[in-house]
Amino acid sequence: MRALLFDGKQLQFNPRRDDPQLAPGEAVIRPLLAGICSTDIEICRGYMNHTGVLGHEFVGVVEQVHADCDDKSKKLVGSRVVGSINCVCGRCDLCKRGLSSHCRHRTVLGIAGRDGCFADHFTLPVRNLIGVPDAIENEQAVFVEPLAAACQLLQQLHVEGRPFITVLGDGRLGLLVAQVLTTLNANVRVVGKHPEKLARCDKWGIKHRLLADNTPRADQDIVVDCTGSASGLKLAMQMVRPRGKIVLKTTVVDQAGVDLSPLVINEIELIGSRCGPFPHALSMLAEGRVDVTSLISRRIKIEQGVEALSLARQPDVLKVLLEF
Helix, strand or coil: CCEEEEEEEEECCCCCCCCCCCCCCCEEEEEEEEEECHHHHHCCCCHHHHECCCEEEEEEEEEEEEECCCCHHCCCCCEEEEEEEEEECHHHCHHHHHCCHHHCCCCCECCECCCCCCCCCCEEEEEEEECCCCCCCCCCCCCCHHHHHHHHHHHHHHCCCCCCEEEECHHHHHHHHHHHHHCCEEEEEEEEEEEHHHHHHHCCCCCEEEEEHCEEEECCCCCCEEECCHHHHHHHHHHEEEEEEECCCCCCCCCCCCCCCCHHHCEEEEEEEECCCCHHHHHHHCCCCCHHHEEEEEEHHHHHHHHHHHHCCCCCCCCCEECC
């Protein structure tokens, strides 16, 4: 099969990668579209020490399930699905406490210990899969994973009054996060570097400002860092008020040199935020409460996957999709 993989040194397209082996309780999925994420780019810089097939954002069709699966699971064959990326044991202390996304023995699709979806076929546990309603197009469904990550904020943030929230970063995740946060009773704005990206906020009714025109005043109740840069946390600490909250949605390899003393001095709450609820994301798409298709910059064939990741790194590009 065709696959896009990282060998620990370089990204490469392999036209003859072996098909994945189907394990008990799992399904073989053929992707229809896959999205390139900042995490994929960071992996190629050493994040998580992952080697193998990249990719974790997808919409695909179930082609086969393991013979040990029940009748309900077997009915998924031929269905269009998305899937949670965390593959968990269900037996460790964290799984039993309802924290399965932090399973001590988990593998993560295309990120840790498991080949990803940038290939003609890949596998996931059947229990990770969720059917996609007919009303949701493939170009929308491929955004479910990052949109779910944005929706995770709704579970982690308990707002009172009408707080001031700033989203740092006008990239693909930042613009999703901003749209999701507008469902709260909050004043939301986006701060970014690119006028052409920020312009999308106008049609969504979201305030925005260029970073060059932004003066940190330590007056924001909540700051969400989606910059993908080590400088994001430093700026967030300058913008948040004392006893405010900073949410990190950024995964960068090197945060060295960042002075964390303001977190102590100003009693700031620092919250890490990762994966989120897929059903909530699907509902938002089905109800038209979030615009994702305007974030698509390019659609590129898997054979040009190396060039596609290079394109996704460009500052004027939002979401690049891979076609199979």
